[in-house]
Amino acid sequence: MTTATALESRFAHARQVADAVLFEGYVLYPYRASAAKNRLRWQFGVLVPPAWGRVQGEHAFQQTEILMEPKGDATLAVELRFLHARRRAVERALPDGSFEGVAELHLDDRVLVPWDEGAEERVELSLTLGELTEEGAVFPFERPAREDIETVAGADGEVVGRLVLRTEPIEGCVRLRAVELDGPYRVLKLTAVVENTNPWIPAAEDDDREAALPRSLVAAHLLLGLSGGSFLSMTDPPEWAKGAVAACANRHTWPVLAGEPGRADVVLSSPIILEDHPAIAPESIGAMYDSTEIDEILALRTAALTDQEKREARGTDPRAAAVIDLAESMPPEVLERLHGAVRALREITGPDGTDEPESPLDVFDEQSVFRPETPWWDPAHRDTADPARDRVLVDGVAVGVGSRVLLRPGLRRSDAQDLFLQGRAALVEAVLHDVDGGVHLAVTVEGDPGADIRREQGRFLYFQPDELSPLEDA
Structure with a gap:
């Protein structure tokens, strides 16, 4: 060759x-x-x-x-x-x-x-x-x-x-x-x-x-x-x-x-x-x-x-x-293949290292976010999350929809492109919870000319509470 x-x-x-x-x-x-x-x-x-x-x-x-x-x-x-x-x-x-x-x-x-x-x-x-x-x-x-x-x-x-x-x-x-x-x-x-x-x-008329x-x-x-x-x-x-x-x-x-x-x-x-x-x-x-x-x-x-x-x-x-x-x-079997794939598995343990995850009733975790006692997959689970009204404590300040925050993405889990947003001000659009009890804040960056389109389409940037700082009290 x-x-x-x-x-x-x-x-x-x-x-x-x-x-x-x-x-x-x-x-x-x-x-x-x-x-x-x-x-x-x-x-x-x-x-x-x-x-x-x-x-x-x-x-x-x-x-x-x-x-x-x-x-x-x-x-x-x-x-x-x-x-x-x-x-x-x-x-x-x-x-x-x-x-x-x-x-x-x-x-x-x-x-x-x-x-x-x-x-x-x-x-x-x-x-x-x-x-x-x-x-x-x-x-x-x-x-x-x-x-x-x-x-x-x-x-x-x-x-x-x-x-x-x-x-x-x-x-x-x-x-x-x-x-x-x-x-x-x-x-x-x-x-x-x-x-x-x-x-x-460019000529004068070529201004776009x-x-x-x-x-x-x-x-x-x-x-x-x-x-x-x-x-x-x-x-x-x-x-x-x-x-x-x-x-x-x-x-x-x-x-x-x-x-x-x-x-x-x-x-x-x-x-x-x-x-x-x-x-x-x-x-x-x-x-x-x-x-x-x-x-x-x-x-x-x-x-x-x-x-x-x-x-x-x-x-x-x-x-x-x-x-x-x-x-x-697209045949049905091909569409079914797109439904999802497991790339890796990880073990979920409780805070004391045991196999039993913490399951308190009406308590807050270290981020002061409510964690329901019933697992998300249980039919008896009652979803109490409200992205438009939920708030999370960040540096002692309750942050929710409408809060202004300063972005400081973490090096380990951020998308590499998020690092370009270091130090930028942003507006919180929603507070979201995942099935593992994690919290994510959907934001739009201040000065982004496409912010209105992002809101209309629901395409936000997402950060965890320790990746931002409040700019004002709620």
């Missing part, structure tokens, strides 16, 4: 997760362009033209730094992947053979509407470590502007309209540099920078994000592979490398080991923070595209859409149409 073939097979394993990164939130349930949450798209890894970024505060580059222990003059494979947004206009055919733009074009099985499609792009590089110097190497790339036209035929085969797909030019570069570090082992720090170098300058997106690298991420040697984990490095790992500067992206379990020769540097060796759940049978998707719920809800809603979804995007077809064709 050649070096290139071996690296490609290792990349294939990592691409399962990389594809999820590439299309995360691409089109959200109910998969229609008219849905409110599909009007604000492209949220992860967007590298905008520099002129737009300077004005609007968005990023034009991302930087990955990671340590590696190569063997000999190993080959480094680099694959940049991103989506190139192309704007789709819908036109209907007129009797004289010309076309005019329309907001909707109704067909028997779908309703075509204007939409921004995402075309997958790749930039592939391969070089030996001997070619990487401290001065670095620059690899420019570009994608030209183009216009594609697709005719649309009706059930009788007659042309009833067309789709006009316009793609703006993309210009960018990948900068690579490797520096050997002092220490007991041969270790190199690899720096990989992806930059949007598009010279486009929609004008910049077709010239941006969307969901940009890197796959890195070594033909010989290994990368060091950024989250669990060996003791001797912790100082060097801490000195690495990763901006707008985060690298994790992404090859097969037990290997460390492939890295995925993603704008969505992941853990080492991330994997797609084996029960998942297809991409549902909804952020933090729950396949069973999405499949059931999608199958319950009306025929008209399904027609609109099918006409929104080919990937949305595939989701509709997937939900409609």
